[in-house]
Amino acid sequence: MTTRPLLIIGGGISGITAAVEAAEAGMEVILVEKQPYLGGRVARLSRYFPKLCPPQCGLEINYRRIRNSRNIHILTSSTVDKISGTKGNFTVRIERSAQYVNNLCTACGECPAVCPVERPDEFYYGTRRTKAIFIPDEITVPFRYTIDGDVCLKAGCAECLSVCKYQAIDLYAQPETITREISGVILATGWKPYDAGRIPELGFGSGDRIVTNVMLERLPVREFIVSLLPARSSPVIAFAQCTGSRDRNHLPYCSGICCGTTLKQALMIREQLPESRIKIFFIDLRVQGRNEDVLTRVLADPNIELIKGKMAGARIQHNDGLVEIEAEDILNGRKIRTTVDLLVLATGMVPEQVGLDQVRTLDNGYIDRDSLPDGFFAVGNALHPADVPTSVKEATAAALKGLQVVRSTPPHPLPIRGGATGIGI
Numbered sequence: 246m247t248t249r250p251l252l253i254i255g256g257g258i259s260g261i262t263a264a265v266e267a268a269e270a271g272m273e274v275i276l277v278e279k280q281p282y283l284g285g286r287v288a289r290l291s292r293y294f295p296k297l298c299p300p301q302c303g304l305e306i307n308y309r310r311i312r313n314s315r316n317i318h319i320l321t322s323s324t325v326d327k328i329s330g331t332k333g334n335f336t337v338r339i340e341r342s343a344q345y346v347n348n349l350c351t352a353c354g355e356c357p358a359v360c361p362v363e364r365p366d367e368f369y370y371g372t373r374r375t376k377a378i379f380i381p382d383e384i385t386v387p388f389r390y391t392i393d394g395d396v397c398l399k400a401g402c403a404e405c406l407s408v409c410k411y412q413a414i415d416l417y418a419q420p421e422t423i424t425r426e427i428s429g430v431i432l433a434t435g436w437k438p439y440d441a442g443r444i445p446e447l448g449f450g451s452g453d454r455i456v457t458n459v460m461l462e463r464l465p466v467r468e469f470i471v472s473l474l475p476a477r478s479s480p481v482i483a484f485a486q487c488t489g490s491r492d493r494n495h496l497p498y499c500s501g502i503c504c505g506t507t508l509k510q511a512l513m514i515r516e517q518l519p520e521s522r523i524k525i526f527f528i529d530l531r532v533q534g535r536n537e538d539v540l541t542r543v544l545a546d547p548n549i550e551l552i553k554g555k556m557a558g559a560r561i562q563h564n565d566g567l568v569e570i571e572a573e574d575i576l577n578g579r580k581i582r583t584t585v586d587l588l589v590l591a592t593g594m595v596p597e598q599v600g601l602d603q604v605r606t607l608d609n610g611y612i613d614r615d616s617l618p619d620g621f622f623a624v625g626n627a628l629h630p631a632d633v634p635t636s637v638k639e640a641t642a643a644a645l646k647g648l649q650v651v652r653s654t655p656p657h658p659l660p661i662r663g664g665a666t667g668i669g670i
């Protein structure tokens with residue numbers, strides 16, 4: 246006899262936190278993540294505010310807790326197709342994509358060396374390319390190669406198979422459908438960046454010198470900026486706050502995180518490129534709590550200029566490749582037209598869609614918490630734009646709610662461990 250597990254959808258910091266807290270309180274957990282790795286958007290950050298430490302700090306400790314727990318069953322490259330039933334007695338149908346690389350992979354690195362096919366690296370927001378068989382990042386969990394079936398199978402070369410000594414690759418692998426009885430559901434599906442291409446006046450996509458804030462998290466800042474401007478000794482980098490946010494034509498809400506993010510990124514650039522100058526164009530600067538420390542550090546730096554005014558336009562100049570920007574300077578009652586070496590668009594955050602019948606959304610696309618059925622909980626950026634500490638707090642609270650559901654459910658006669666489903670990392 247066993248209790249039905251708790252289902253967590255989304256393996257970002259919110260989902261991972263809910264999973265480890267629930268598991269360590271004795272609950273069985275199934276963690277479903279659509280990407281081939283855990284960590285969500287945090288795994289793709291360069292540093293965390295407020296302390297500016299690498300995101301591995303926060304993730305690694307959770308990965309260790311996952312490894313030490315027998316209660317967490319992880320399904321990466323998977324999505325939830327359907328949930329039926331009621332609180333305590335749900336049935337979930339999970340779709341898992343074909344697992345072309347299995348647990349025998351040791352990440353030895355032989356396969357990408359022979360793979361002839363390249364693809365844009367989505368983990369790096371397209372700022373570089375990978376082979377069709379790749380590991381998203383050195384801190385990826387599970388740490389094994391994965392194959393982009395769409396590009397690999399079209400090429401049809403199978404070179405990776407010939408060099409794999411561990412029988413870890415199966416190019417004939419098929420997707421599978423997994424059905425499980427569960428007691429409750431935590432939705433931790435997070436966010437994605439607003440598409441900067443939808444604001445053509447800011448020039449995104451017209452050249453390398455206009456990037457978004459998420460791209461900047463993955464770029465080797467110093468090398469990238471220096472490579473753009475070998476001739477300029479004192480590069481100027483501008484940030485356009487509220488790219489898409491607080492704009493009724495795009496996202497009517499404040500994404501909450503972008504001000505703190507820009508201040509963090511400005512400090513990172515200044516640290517890595519001490520000769521640089523930064524101009525931040527903002528509507529309002531919204532940072533609170535411990536994140537104000539980052540603002541204090543920015544204010545103390547004479548090479549960072551904060552200009553209250555929205556950026557109206559940006560375009561790459563044909564003659565020298567610099568970015569010409571136009572913006573308001575409200576406090577000085579003037580318009581600014583100048584050139585910068587790099588423009589960073591601080592794009593807003595958009596909720597990922599869950600796609601389940603039980604989940605309704607508000608007008609802004611975030612989950613309508615009040616309409617969720619009993620036994621469903623939503624946390625972190627599935628509910629609203631939130632920083633990591635807020636997401637972690639909400640996830641911990643949801644684990645407690647999940648515990649209450651599991652404890653109030655009668656034991657289930659079927660074992661949930663084992664089977665040929667590939668559950669586990």
Ligand SMILES: Cc1cc2nc3c(=O)[nH]c(=O)nc-3n(C[C@H](O)[C@H](O)[C@H](O)COP(=O)(O)OP(=O)(O)OC[C@H]3O[C@@H](n4cnc5c(N)ncnc54)[C@H](O)[C@@H]3O)c2cc1C
Binds near residue numbers: 287
């Ligand atoms: C540029 C930028 C920099 C930032 N820097 C910081 C910082 O320094 N400090 C800080 O505190 N915060 C920062 N943030 C905010 C931080 O990224 C979020 O707080 C954090 O990502 C929230 O985690 P989450 O788990 O709620 O969502 P996510 O990180 O989005 O994770 C959600 C997970 O769910 C998965 N998923 C989505 N849909 C499905 C589905 N249908 N089925 C299965 N899986 C699914 C996704 O693949 C993802 O892995 C930054 C944000 C931006 C935009």
